[in-house]
Amino acid sequence: MKEYNDHIVSSFDEDISSIRRSIIKMATLCEEQYKLLYHIVDTGSASTVEDVLKNEPILDQCDEKIRDQVITFITLRSPMAVDLREGLAALKISTDLERLGDYCKNVSLRIQALEEIPAAKVKSEILRMIVMVQGQLKKVIDAYVSKNKDKSIEVRNDDALIDKLYQSVYEQIIEEIRHKPNKLKTLMNTKLLFTIKTIERAGDHITNIAEEVYYATVGETIKTPRPKGEIEQ
Amino acid sequence: MNNILSRNNAEKRFKVYGVLAVSTAIILLGILLFKIFSTGISAFNQSYIGVKIEINNSINSSEIDPRTELRQQLRNMFPELTTRAEKRTLYSLFSSGATYEFEDLLKTNEGKTINDYYYFLASDDVDMYVKGTVKREGDSAGRLMSDQLKILDQFEEQNLVELHINKYLLAGADSREPEMAGIKGAIYGTFYAILIAFITSFPLGVLTAIYLEKLAKKNRISDIIETNINNLAAVPSIVFGLLGLAIFLNFFNLPRSAPLVGGLTLGLMTLPTIVIAARSAIKSVPPSIEEAAIGLGSSKVQTIFNFTLPLAMPGILTGTIIGIAQAIGETAPLLMIGMVAFVVDIPGGPMDPATALPVQIYLWADSPERAFVERTSAAIMVLLIFLFLLNITAVYLRKKLEKKW
Amino acid sequence: MSVEELKVSIKNLNVFYGEKQALFGINLNIYANEVTSLIGPSGCGKSTLIKCINRMNDLVDICRYNGQIMIDGEDINDSSTDPVSLRTRIGMVFQKPNPFPKSLYDNVAYGPRLHGMTNSKEDLDELVITSLQKAGLFNEVKDRLFEPGTGLSGGQQQRLCIARALAVNPEIILMDEPCSALDPIATAKIEELIEELKEKYTIVIVTHSMQQAARVSNRTAYMHMGELIESGLTKTIFSNPEHIKTQDYITGRIG
Numbered sequence: 013m014k015e016y017n018d019h020i021v022s023s024f025d026e027d028i029s030s031i032r033r034s035i036i037k038m039a040t041l042c043e044e045q046y047k048l049l050y051h052i053v054d055t056g057s058a059s060t061v062e063d064v065l066k067n068e069p070i071l072d073q074c075d076e077k078i079r080d081q082v083i084t085f086i087t088l089r090s091p092m093a094v095d096l097r098e099g100l101a102a103l104k105i106s107t108d109l110e111r112l113g114d115y116c117k118n119v120s121l122r123i124q125a126l127e128e129i130p131a132a133k134v135k136s137e138i139l140r141m142i143v144m145v146q147g148q149l150k151k152v153i154d155a156y157v158s159k160n161k162d163k164s165i166e167v168r169n170d171d172a173l174i175d176k177l178y179q180s181v182y183e184q185i186i187e188e189i190r191h192k193p194n195k196l197k198t199l200m201n202t203k204l205l206f207t208i209k210t211i212e213r214a215g216d217h218i219t220n221i222a223e224e225v226y227y228a229t230v231g232e233t234i235k236t237p238r239p240k241g242e243i244e245q
Numbered sequence: 246m247n248n249i250l251s252r253n254n255a256e257k258r259f260k261v262y263g264v265l266a267v268s269t270a271i272i273l274l275g276i277l278l279f280k281i282f283s284t285g286i287s288a289f290n291q292s293y294i295g296v297k298i299e300i301n302n303s304i305n306s307s308e309i310d311p312r313t314e315l316r317q318q319l320r321n322m323f324p325e326l327t328t329r330a331e332k333r334t335l336y337s338l339f340s341s342g343a344t345y346e347f348e349d350l351l352k353t354n355e356g357k358t359i360n361d362y363y364y365f366l367a368s369d370d371v372d373m374y375v376k377g378t379v380k381r382e383g384d385s386a387g388r389l390m391s392d393q394l395k396i397l398d399q400f401e402e403q404n405l406v407e408l409h410i411n412k413y414l415l416a417g418a419d420s421r422e423p424e425m426a427g428i429k430g431a432i433y434g435t436f437y438a439i440l441i442a443f444i445t446s447f448p449l450g451v452l453t454a455i456y457l458e459k460l461a462k463k464n465r466i467s468d469i470i471e472t473n474i475n476n477l478a479a480v481p482s483i484v485f486g487l488l489g490l491a492i493f494l495n496f497f498n499l500p501r502s503a504p505l506v507g508g509l510t511l512g513l514m515t516l517p518t519i520v521i522a523a524r525s526a527i528k529s530v531p532p533s534i535e536e537a538a539i540g541l542g543s544s545k546v547q548t549i550f551n552f553t554l555p556l557a558m559p560g561i562l563t564g565t566i567i568g569i570a571q572a573i574g575e576t577a578p579l580l581m582i583g584m585v586a587f588v589v590d591i592p593g594g595p596m597d598p599a600t601a602l603p604v605q606i607y608l609w610a611d612s613p614e615r616a617f618v619e620r621t622s623a624a625i626m627v628l629l630i631f632l633f634l635l636n637i638t639a640v641y642l643r644k645k646l647e648k649k650w
Numbered sequence: 651m652s653v654e655e656l657k658v659s660i661k662n663l664n665v666f667y668g669e670k671q672a673l674f675g676i677n678l679n680i681y682a683n684e685v686t687s688l689i690g691p692s693g694c695g696k697s698t699l700i701k702c703i704n705r706m707n708d709l710v711d712i713c714r715y716n717g718q719i720m721i722d723g724e725d726i727n728d729s730s731t732d733p734v735s736l737r738t739r740i741g742m743v744f745q746k747p748n749p750f751p752k753s754l755y756d757n758v759a760y761g762p763r764l765h766g767m768t769n770s771k772e773d774l775d776e777l778v779i780t781s782l783q784k785a786g787l788f789n790e791v792k793d794r795l796f797e798p799g800t801g802l803s804g805g806q807q808q809r810l811c812i813a814r815a816l817a818v819n820p821e822i823i824l825m826d827e828p829c830s831a832l833d834p835i836a837t838a839k840i841e842e843l844i845e846e847l848k849e850k851y852t853i854v855i856v857t858h859s860m861q862q863a864a865r866v867s868n869r870t871a872y873m874h875m876g877e878l879i880e881s882g883l884t885k886t887i888f889s890n891p892e893h894i895k896t897q898d899y900i901t902g903r904i905g
Binding site for chain 2: 704706709711734735737738741742744746748749750751760761764765811814815818
Binding site: 020 | 897
């Protein structure tokens with residue numbers, strides 16, 4: 013981690029710390045939501061869905077608060093270079109975190125609305141996807157806290173694994189549809205397709221966050237293109 | 246609380262001391278001026294005695310000896326005075342200048358006849374008595390003896406003793422006779438001397454200041470020069486007189502007692518004052534103006550003459566006028582170079598022998614005649630007025646030039 | 651693509667005031683028709699550097715320097731260069747506006763008159779008017795050209811000083827903190843003026859305000875304790891400088 017001197021005006025450092033705390037708080041809340049999501053996919057618990065829905069507006073509030081904090085920071089401090097990147101990164105990260113929260117809510121509602129319980133194999137794969145997303149989220153938060161550019165590169169690269177897993181689950185669900193032409197089952201599996209797409213998109217947003225952490229720390233965008241898993245056919 | 250009280254009291258005391266000091270100075274100054282003016286004002290009047298002049302023939306001034314004729318006219322007024330002593334007493338009431346006045350009268354009335362009372366200059370003893378400076382004691386008054394007084398009384402009874410404006414004081418040159426003594430010669434002498442002093446010291450002083458302040462490198466040598474100039478300003482003026490004596494009179498053989506020499510000596514004396522004042526004025530010109538000029542491509546010399554000098558002029562002029570005013574009042578150096586001579590002619594130019602106002606004052610103060618006392622004060626008055634005018638000029642010039650700032 | 655033309659090239663410049671060294675091995679390129687700003691904390695040598703370009707430091711007895719300063723490829727410290735004529739090619743505007751105690755007209759006309767730049771009164775009049783127009787001052791003062799220059803407001807006085815500098819037709823204009831004595835609106839007017847002037851002139855500006863340097867200049871050089879730490883395009887210096895010292899300065903971190 014690059015060690016910078018403290019600002020001469022200590023309240024400047026305070027402002028930055030405050031923004032970072034807000035991000036970390038929002039990210040932690042996000043982690044919570046995905047933990048609940050795992051439970052929902054695993055057990056289908058309705059009360060857990062309720063919890064997710066209750067937490068969702070708090071995430072929105074966090075997003076607004078961070079935006080206000082950053083605008084004030086830019087107006088009053090005229091930040092330059094690394095400080096400006098810090099503020100702008102916070103803005104973008106909070107947007108991505110808000111999206112993550114949104115996706116979590118969408119998936120929770122969709123799972124709850126499924127007509128039938130999905131096939132055991134599919135279900136375990138989906139749970140694995142969620143675990144991977146959780147892992148990525150934790151890692152990217154760590155990268156943000158420790159301003160570690162290498163960790164953020166790892167997160168970016170590891171997204172390919174989520175893509176791969178998505179690809180595999182996708183094919184499995186397609187197989188299910190092909191072999192079990194039951195109307196209800198087909199309806200459920202089709203909904204599942206959208207659901208796993210949303211989870212894969214969540215992984216992409218985490219990658220966004222990783223890239224923002226890298227840019228804030230280094231001052232340049234990552235030069236190599238994002239490694240992508242196979243595109244679905 | 247105690248602190249504030251004692252502080253306020255200290256301030257009040259300080260104010261009181263200040264007021265006391267200023268008042269003392271004003272009072273003393275007032276006393277001095279009052280004394281001078283009250284003594285000197287009487288010198289501007291002079292006693293004249295009226296004489297009946299009757300000449301019934303057409304006047305041909307070349308044929309009349311004014312002295313004899315005047316005496317004849319006097320005898321006509323006092324036919325009872327017959328002895329030589331008595332006649333001399335009569336004549337003694339008049340100044341020797343009366344003869345010249347009578348001569349002028351004859352010339353004015355060339356070809357005419359006269360029959361009227363005309364006033365002629367009285368002697369200084371009469372003047373002192375008439376003005377009341379000298380009081381009657383018993384039979385005599387000052388140097389007037391009883392017989393003189395008797396005749397004078399007769400004139401007074403006929404109201405023939407009057408005070409007229411003293412035209413000799415300002416228009417005439419010095420004289421042994423107080424009643425005819427004037428300071429015109431001294432004024433001219435001072436004028437020429439100061440003019441030469443100014444012409445010598447001003448350009449030289451200003452250019453020296455410019456060089457020392459702006460152009461010379463700052464090193465040990467310039468430091469030494471600066472110290473020496475400052476010391477020169479404190480040298481007693483009589484030393485400059487000796488310098489003038491040695492250089493101008495002995496070495497260059499310039500005419501003695503000439504305002505030229507006096508002027509050169511005074512100029513040397515004023516030079517350090519002007520250099521110091523000019524340096525101070527030049528130093529106070531803000532460098533920003535000079536920087537701007539140089540930034541536009543002015544050379545150092547162009548900058549100095551286009552900006553520094555005009556802006557420093559108020560200060561330079563003030564310093565110069567102070568120096569000149571000092572020089573006007575200097576007596577000692579002029580004594581050394583001989584401007585102390587008794588000179589009766591008004592100098593035509595700087596090369597003619599002359600005396601200067603302060604020297605004139607000194608000479609008159611030294612004279613035994615009583616009448617010179619009031620004249621000394623009168624001359625001091627003239628000198629003071631001169632200085633006052635110079636100072637007013639300084640203030641006016643300064644205000645006028647400062648406006649441009 | 652405009653070709654970058656090198657106007658002033660400073661190589662290995664060391665400046666000493668007596669025994670004390672003020673500038674250490676400065677290497678800086680200044681390009682034509684651009685605004686280059688010098689930033690840095692107080693006492694870092696910005697003003698000293700700028701004054702080397704028009705040899706104003708020659709006026710200070712104890713100032714010595716070695717190194718090379720080339721303008722259009724010619725060494726200005728060469729013995730054949732006349733500092734007085736050098737200064738007609740380089741105009742200078744100072745921190746505190748310093749109009750001469752003369753009329754507005756005479757202020758602007760001083761330079762041309764001094765160097766005999768015009769042949770007739772009409773030519774001189776035109777030059778004065780043009781210079782005042784270029785400085786964006788003419789419309790405000792056209793009916794009081796013969797009033798003293800010191801009667802204007804601070805911002806107007808500074809523009810008068812700029813007009814005065816422009817009247818001698820310089821190639822380079824040096825500005826030593828020109829706006830530090832002015833209010834924000836007057837400052838903005840001068841910045842707008844700088845924007846217009848850079849089409850024809852090369853401008854070097856010393857400024858304490860990083861925001862001003864960021865707004866106004868194409869290139870920025872950061873100086874610290876007599877050394878040139880970093881120089882480059884303004885947008886790079888302020889968004890992602892190479893040197894940690896530069897970043898510390900622009901983010902307010904020196905301590």
